[in-house]
Amino acid sequence: MAYSEKVIDHYENPRNVGGFDKNDPSIATGMVGAPACGDVMKLQLKISDAGIIEDAKFKTYGCGSAIASSSLVTEWVKGKTLDEAAGIKNTDIAEELALPPVKIHCSILAEDAIKAAIADYKQKKGLV
Ligand code: FES
Numbered sequence: 001m002a003y004s005e006k007v008i009d010h011y012e013n014p015r016n017v018g019g020f021d022k023n024d025p026s027i028a029t030g031m032v033g034a035p036a037c038g039d040v041m042k043l044q045l046k047i048s049d050a051g052i053i054e055d056a057k058f059k060t061y062g063c064g065s066a067i068a069s070s071s072l073v074t075e076w077v078k079g080k081t082l083d084e085a086a087g088i089k090n091t092d093i094a095e096e097l098a099l100p101p102v103k104i105h106c107s108i109l110a111e112d113a114i115k116a117a118i119a120d121y122k123q124k125k126g127l128v
Contacts, residue, residue: 003064004098010068015075018057020044025124030117034109039066043113045077045085047121053077053085058113065103069093069110082118 003011019042020027028045039062046055056074060067072093077085093099093107122128 003068006072006097007064007068007099010071010097011064014058014067014071016055016057016071017059019059020046020055020057028117028121028124030113030115030120032109032112032116034062034066034105036105037063039063039106039109041066041070041109041113043070043073043110043117045117045121047082051081053080053082062109063103063106065097065099065106066109068097069099069107070113072096073110073114077114082121085114086118088114 022029026047028047030043033040041058041060041062043058044056045053048054056077058070058074060070073088076088088111090107090111093110094104099107
């Protein structure tokens, strides 16, 4: 199976790799795993008091498509509100990266990571 150029670009030059201190109150952490393949993705968001995502970092132990998907979403979420970020769909990611059907679950992992990070933030802030 051939990876698309965009996947290879993100895989070779991943954006925003790393992490923040998860105990910092402005940091939201989403950690998700794909049961199908065992790949794991951690996405962290730095959120302003106004609810804007100011920064994002990821660490992904997984396939090229999962790394590319998480790299892409760290770029997409910056500057967005939590609601806007929650609206990012795996189909948007899969389309942008031209993922083949067998790699769709890798983009679902990235969508789930965003949702998990937002849920973590709301829990931290007592919003749920
Ligand atoms: Fe499982 Fe890509 S093969 S996340």
